[in-house]
Amino acid sequence: MSNQPTWIIGAAMTPFGRHKDRDLIDLGAGAALDALADADMAIQDIGVFAVGNAYESNAMVAQRIQKQIGQTGIETYNVFNACATGATAVRLAHLAIQAGEADVALVVGVEKMGKMGMLGAAGKARSDRRVFTPSGRFGAVMGTEGILGTGLMPGVFAQAGMDYAREHDVTFRQFAKVAEKNHFNSSLNPLAQYRTVYDLDAIMNAEMIAYPNSVLMCCPTGDGAAALVLVSDEKRRSLSAAVRRRSVKISASVLTTDPYTPSGHAQPDINTLTRRAADKAYELAGVGPAELDLVELHDCFATAELVHYDNLRLCEPGGAGAFIDSGAPRRDGRIPVNVSGGLISKGHPIGATGVAGLYEVATHLRGEAGDRQVDGARVGLAHVIGLGSACGVHVLEKAAA
Amino acid sequence: MTTSAGQIPMVSYLVLDGDGAPHLLAQRCTSCRATFFDRRNACASCGAVEFETVPLQNSGLLRSYTIVHRAAPHVPAPYVSAVVELDGGGVIKANLVGLDPDSKAIHLGGRVHLTTFVAGTDDDGTEAVAFGYAQDQQDS
Numbered sequence: 001m002s003n004q005p006t007w008i009i010g011a012a013m014t015p016f017g018r019h020k021d022r023d024l025i026d027l028g029a030g031a032a033l034d035a036l037a038d039a040d041m042a043i044q045d046i047g048v049f050a051v052g053n054a055y056e057s058n059a060m061v062a063q064r065i066q067k068q069i070g071q072t073g074i075e076t077y078n079v080f081n082a083c084a085t086g087a088t089a090v091r092l093a094h095l096a097i098q099a100g101e102a103d104v105a106l107v108v109g110v111e112k113m114g115k116m117g118m119l120g121a122a123g124k125a126r127s128d129r130r131v132f133t134p135s136g137r138f139g140a141v142m143g144t145e146g147i148l149g150t151g152l153m154p155g156v157f158a159q160a161g162m163d164y165a166r167e168h169d170v171t172f173r174q175f176a177k178v179a180e181k182n183h184f185n186s187s188l189n190p191l192a193q194y195r196t197v198y199d200l201d202a203i204m205n206a207e208m209i210a211y212p213n214s215v216l217m218c219c220p221t222g223d224g225a226a227a228l229v230l231v232s233d234e235k236r237r238s239l240s241a242a243v244r245r246r247s248v249k250i251s252a253s254v255l256t257t258d259p260y261t262p263s264g265h266a267q268p269d270i271n272t273l274t275r276r277a278a279d280k281a282y283e284l285a286g287v288g289p290a291e292l293d294l295v296e297l298h299d300c301f302a303t304a305e306l307v308h309y310d311n312l313r314l315c316e317p318g319g320a321g322a323f324i325d326s327g328a329p330r331r332d333g334r335i336p337v338n339v340s341g342g343l344i345s346k347g348h349p350i351g352a353t354g355v356a357g358l359y360e361v362a363t364h365l366r367g368e369a370g371d372r373q374v375d376g377a378r379v380g381l382a383h384v385i386g387l388g389s390a391c392g393v394h395v396l397e398k399a400a401a
Numbered sequence: 402m403t404t405s406a407g408q409i410p411m412v413s414y415l416v417l418d419g420d421g422a423p424h425l426l427a428q429r430c431t432s433c434r435a436t437f438f439d440r441r442n443a444c445a446s447c448g449a450v451e452f453e454t455v456p457l458q459n460s461g462l463l464r465s466y467t468i469v470h471r472a473a474p475h476v477p478a479p480y481v482s483a484v485v486e487l488d489g490g491g492v493i494k495a496n497l498v499g500l501d502p503d504s505k506a507i508h509l510g511g512r513v514h515l516t517t518f519v520a521g522t523d524d525d526g527t528e529a530v531a532f533g534y535a536q537d538q539q540d541s
Contacts, residue, residue, distance in 0.1 A: 118471060132409050132523045137439035139413025141529050146476030147411065147520045148531060149494035150469050155482050158467035159494075163484065166465060166509045208479075211468035211504060260446040263492035265437060267465065267484045 006094045007236045008248040008396070010039025010229030011359045011366075016347030017193040018114065019223040024056060027225040028110035029068040031352075035106065035227035036069075040243055043070030046229075047102030050077045052089035052109040053351035065108060075102070083300065085109065086226065086354025087255070087384045087392025093230050094253045103235040109355030110225035117221070118209075120152050154210035154218055154301060156387065160270050161212065161303025170306060170321040172212045176203045177324045178302040179217040179344055185331055186341025188372040193222050193347030217302035219343035226355035228362075244399065248362040251285035251379075252395040258388075268387055270304065274311035277393040281381070282313070285395035289313040292335055293377040294364055296357040298384045299342040309337070312383060312393075331374065339364070339372050354392055357382035365398040411520050411531040414438045416456070423517050423532065424459055427491055428452040436491045459515035461487040463536070466509065468502045485513055485534050498533035512537040 012034030014027055022030070028051065036043065051062035057080035066076065075096070081088040086109030093105035132141035145151060150159075164170060180200050186192035198206075198216055206214040231239070236247060256277040261269045282288055289312065297312060299305035306324060309315045314335050315323035323329065329337035340346045340360045343353065361380035363369045378398045385391045410417050414426050427436045431453055435446035443450045465484040472478035481497040498516060500506045513534040520531035 118473075120473075130523045131525055132521075132527050132529050134409075134413050139410075139440075141409055141411055141523075142521050143473075144412065144531075145473045146469070146478075146480065146482075147496065149482035149484070149496055150467065150472075151494075152469075152473060154471070155467045155469050159465040159482065159484055162467060162509065163465035172504070208468070208470040210470065210482075213467075260435065262435065262490075263464070263484065263486070265439070265445070266492045266494045 004233030006097045006250045006253070007231050007233065008228050008250065008358065008362050009231050009236065009239065009243050009246070010035040010041060011227070011362045012038055013191060013226035013352070013356050013359045014224050015191045016222050016224035016349055016352070019112070024053070024061065024110060024112040025064050025068055027112060027223060028061065028065045028108045031110065031225035031227035032065060032069055032106060032108050035229050039229035040240065041104060041229055043072060045104050046072065046074060046106045048075050048093060048096040048105045050079055050089040050093045050105065050107050052079045052085035052354065054080060054082070054085055054111060055113065055350070061110065081390045082386025082388050083298065083350055084255070084354055084384045084386035084390035084392045085351045086356065087382070087394065088354065088390065090228060090355060090358060090394065091253050091255045091392060094250060097230055097232045103232045105230040106227065107230065107355060108225060108227045109352040111349030111351040112223045113221040113349055114223065115221060118152060118154065150210065153387070154213050156268060157301035157304045158210040158213050159267055160307055161301070163267070164307045164310070164320065168318040168321060172204065173200065174321040174324050175212045175302045175306055176200055176214070176217060178299065178305045179203050181330055182299060182338050182342040182344045183216065185339050185372065186345035189341050189346060192341040192345055193220060194345045213301045213303055217344065219300050219348040222347040222349050224347060224349040224352045224356070226352050226359045228355060228358060246366050247399045248365050249397045249399060250394060251287065251397045252281035252393065254281045254284065254393045256391045268389055270385055270389065271307060271311050273389055273391040274308060274383065274385060277391040278312045278383070281393040281395050287379055287395060289335070291379055292381050294336045294339055294361060294374045294380045296338055296340060296342070296360050296380070296382045299338055299344050300348060302344065305338065305342065308383065312381065331372070336374050339374055354384040357384060358394055358396065361396045365396055407526055408528045408530050411529045415530070415532050417517070417530055422459065424515065425457040425491070425493065425532070427455055427457050429455045434490070438493070457491045458488040461485045461513055461534070463497070463509060463511050463513050463534070464492070466497055466507055468504065481507065483513070483534060496533040497536070499535040508536055508539065
């Protein structure tokens, strides 16, 4: 592996939301072309292409995008890793560059979900005659969802939060403050799916989905895409001063899976793999959490964001509740978290999310984030977690002047 | 498999018949003692392939919960989903039953014990028996 960093020289994303008039390929191709233009690169310059997508991941999304933007015959990957899909595609392109197999890589994360409703909740067709017969690895005679607890996303992440609440006395109100912050942040982001500000009472009194997550504490489904152009350190040195000045260094790229823990088979452990990823990323980047100017983390539910303050070492151990109370993760706080609005309000088109997190951090490091800019941002972290599980953490740094 | 009463356990790791009260049965790795409820190929903790079948205790601690209001289709809501850490080892997810689905009624970190209930009946009249956990009576 190279000892030289990989650089981001192009970054783009579509607005997240409902794109009725643009299909999956329109969204992905659009973001790809915008990222290429941003990098002052042409499709002929790209040596490797990675596309992250969830819901059509068996249908050659990358090649379908190539058939719109340029079939150059290059090595290309279709990537799926649940909600860590986009970050995994970035990591794959980074690995190709670090291995010396390519100098320039294009990464796209794209999803078209529409209004899917609660993921995993679709009913299964039942045969006419019902006779209980044990099947599957647990010998279940009928569906267990809702009878032996819940495995649906809002409940899984609620239970992750309540496990933390049991150990560290976090309140419903503190969980709700996460959503209040992120909804406010999204009001400054023209790319966000929702841009409405809600006060704490509105969030706590909204329809309850899975206590303590009300509907305003859950991310929506939606459509969108994000794209990055990555280059090797050597390639970057050959580029124009204008491109180099706006380039962003990938100081750490880490992907982990969930190691065995005694409770993980019953309730997914979203903590251990995130802690491992964060610790490795800080070590690789040579920066600590206190040096971060902004963090985009995986707030699929408000309960998730709160526990990740602790997992990413942003707060004192056990102190995530006090951390949100202190205002530290607000956009004017000590470590702004999810200034984009986060998954809760910017949106969560699954395959796009991981790439969009890097887009957001890179845009702040470039000083180009407009109304939501974190002033003077030099170092940022992007985190995602895909349940099952996979965790991606990237640390990005502004190019030296 | 089917008990004399025309009942069948909802999952194969729930034991209804035989000696004693209903209880859970686990696969325990003979090398590292990691505990599992599903059919195993090898141990997720250490990679060993030898397991012993062990009965688990019916009492434990309420480690976490959520009150599900928007449930999967055909699942009555609201209900309480819980993660229970069993005395003597094993962590399991099941419903918390026998209480109002209200956070004020739930003692996070409190003691719970296993109970069973009929979750459904098939076209032969066989009942599927599931397990859940009920909160122990609080000492006042």
